[in-house]
Amino acid sequence: MTPVLNKLETNRVQEYLAGAHLSPALQMDLLDHICCEIETQLAEGRSFEEAFVQTTTEWPVERLSNIQKDLHFTLTTKPMLFKFSAAAAVLAGFLFLSPFPLPEPTVIAPVIAEVVEEPSNWVAPLPIGPPTASPIAGLDMHKDLTSGFGMRMHPVLKKRQLHRGIDLKAKAGTPVQATADGVVLFAGTDGLYGIVVRIQHAGGYVTVYSHLSSHQVKVGQEVVLGQSIAAVGSTGASTAPHLHYEVRKNDKPVDPLALLD
Amino acid sequence: MYNCNMYSKELIKGTLRTVVLRLLDQEGRLYGYQMSKLVADRSEGNYQLSEGSLYPLLHKLVKDGLLVTETEKVNGRNRRYYRITETGRAAAADRRDEFRRFLLTMQNLLDLKPEV
Numbered sequence: 188m189t190p191v192l193n194k195l196e197t198n199r200v201q202e203y204l205a206g207a208h209l210s211p212a213l214q215m216d217l218l219d220h221i222c223c224e225i226e227t228q229l230a231e232g233r234s235f236e237e238a239f240v241q242t243t244t245e246w247p248v249e250r251l252s253n254i255q256k257d258l259h260f261t262l263t264t265k266p267m268l269f270k271f272s273a274a275a276a277v278l279a280g281f282l283f284l285s286p287f288p289l290p291e292p293t294v295i296a297p298v299i300a301e302v303v304e305e306p307s308n309w310v311a312p313l314p315i316g317p318p319t320a321s322p323i324a325g326l327d328m329h330k331d332l333t334s335g336f337g338m339r340m341h342p343v344l345k346k347r348q349l350h351r352g353i354d355l356k357a358k359a360g361t362p363v364q365a366t367a368d369g370v371v372l373f374a375g376t377d378g379l380y381g382i383v384v385r386i387q388h389a390g391g392y393v394t395v396y397s398h399l400s401s402h403q404v405k406v407g408q409e410v411v412l413g414q415s416i417a418a419v420g421s422t423g424a425s426t427a428p429h430l431h432y433e434v435r436k437n438d439k440p441v442d443p444l445a446l447l448d
Numbered sequence: 449m450y451n452c453n454m455y456s457k458e459l460i461k462g463t464l465r466t467v468v469l470r471l472l473d474q475e476g477r478l479y480g481y482q483m484s485k486l487v488a489d490r491s492e493g494n495y496q497l498s499e500g501s502l503y504p505l506l507h508k509l510v511k512d513g514l515l516v517t518e519t520e521k522v523n524g525r526n527r528r529y530y531r532i533t534e535t536g537r538a539a540a541a542d543r544r545d546e547f548r549r550f551l552l553t554m555q556n557l558l559d560l561k562p563e564v
Contacts, residue, residue, distance in 0.1 A: 191523040212528070215519070216480050216503050219527045223481035226523075250500070258504040262511060 190229040192222050196239075198373045198385070200225070203243055205372070206391035206437030207251035213258060221246060248391075248437050317446040318367035318394050320412060322432045323357055323419070328444055331356045333429060336442035343379075343424040351440040352395065352433030359428035361419040363396050365410040366434075374402045374417075380431075381423020384416050395433035398425040454496055464501055466547050469514065469532070469540035477518065477531035480506065506530055514539050 192200070200221050204214055221242055228238035321328050334354035340347050369388040377383050380397040384404060387393050400420025410416060421428045434443045471486060472478060478486070480502060487497050509515045514536035518529045532540065554560070 192525075194524055197525050212507065212517075213503060215526050215528050216506075217499075219479060219522075219525055220481045220484075220499060222523070222525060254500050254503055257500060258507055261504040261508050 189226050192226060192229075192235070195373075195377060196225075196235055197222060199239060201372055202385065202387070202393050202435070203248075203438045204251065205387045205393055206248045207255065208389075208391060209251060209255050210258070213255055217251065217254070317390065317392055317436070317441075318388055318434060318443075319446050320364070320366040322363050322366050322394070322396055322430060323355060323361055324364055324413070326355060326357065328353065328355065328447065332444070336440075336444065341424075342426055349440070352397075352431050353443055355430045355432060357419040357428065357430050359400055359418075359420055361430075362415045363399065363417040363419060363430060365412060365414045365416050366394050366432075367392070368411050369394070369409075371404045371406055371408045371410060371416075374404050374406055376422070379424035381425060382417070382420060383423070386410060386416075391437045393435040393438075395431075395435070397431045397433075398423050398429065400428075454494055460495065460497060461501065463547070464497060464505055465509075466540075466543040467495070467497070468502070468505060468509070469536060470544055472515065472530065472532040473537055473540035477529045479527050479529050483530075509536070 197218075201218055204218055204221070209217065224242050224245075225235070225238045228241060229235065233241070323331075332353055333356050334350060336350055336353055338347060339350045341350075363384075365386055367386075367388045369386040369392075371384065372387045372393065373383065373385040375382070380395070382399040382402055383395060383397040384399065384402050385393055385395050396417055398419075398421055399417040400422065402417040404410060404416045419428055419430050425431070432443060434441050434446060467487060468483065471483060475486075480499070483502065484497060484499065487495055506515065510517055510530070513533060515530045515532055518531055519526050520529065521527075
């Protein structure tokens with residue numbers, strides 16, 4: 188029997204893939220593919236962490252993005268190029284085989300320009316900005332900050348380690364909102380995070396809201412900016428009610444406050 | 449693991465569609481990882497298809513109506529199976545036949561004697 192990744196492990200892979208701007212179809216293909224690769228390694232006796240690192244090293248985000256580009260090229264650009272060369276051939280044939288004298292070059296120019304202009308249905312991915320809204324409506328992330336991003340002594344674990352997000356002062360039960368449009372990757376209990384919601388956004392961003400007292404969203408649910416998703420609490424490795432908020436870009440934690448400038 | 453019998457990218461690129469269609473013609477339906485595994489096993493690791501060309505090809509074949517997809521929940525995640533259509537089966541047979549003729553032509557062109 189091959190080992191099977193559990194929900195949390197599958198979510199890890201999905202969050203990693205979120206960084207590559209994949210179409211939903213390709214994302215589904217690659218999620219299964221990479222999970223299968225990890226499971227094969229688990230069967231060989233590796234731990235999930237080892238297998239995850241090994242597999243994601245073999246599948247850097249650029250490689251994933253390149254597959255998406257290849258796919259776009261195969262499905263959209265290539266057929267269009269064929270269409271153009273066919274159109275150009277017909278046009279050339281018409282111009283050169285026509286019994287009438289060739290029009291002056293000045294007349295040809297606008298015709299050619301028109302043909303070249305046609306590939307307007309090429310959709311270049313828009314530059315997508317990071318989530319910059321406050322996870323608590325009306326709260327100033329600078330003013331109500333109780334612990335910033337970066338290396339610090341962990342208040343519960345008593346170890347110096349990277350604080351992967353920011354802590355915001357808030358009373359238990361305060362509503363927590365999505366800081367950008369997205370899809371819920373995870374909503375439930377996850378170790379030190381306690382009750383946590385993770386949302387995948389465009390542009391490879393994932394936001395994390397943790398130590399919650401409850402959540403109101405389900406995995407796979409689409410949420411919009413400002414939508415109430417949970418309530419502040421003190422679950423997991425927490426000493427008092429507050430919101431621990433993280434932003435990840437391509438699976439790497441970034442300082443949410445640095446995104447504001 | 450490096451395998452010195454691996455074939456060049458150009459050869460793989462020129463034959464991947466034939467191989468994938470044939471596999472699906474035999475098996476009916478497969479998912480991506482399964483295809484990589486099958487090809488690797490049957491070629492004893494010599495024919496290394498890259499996912500970078502496999503998935504764009506599969507999506508193209510779906511778009512052209514040679515394959516259809518079926519999504520199923522397996523091990524808690526969605527798995528997309530690719531199933532060959534009747535048009536796909538016809539294309540698979542044509543491609544395989546063409547390749548057979550190509551092999552014979554190459555045998556003559558390159559003056560290859562069958563290995564004993």
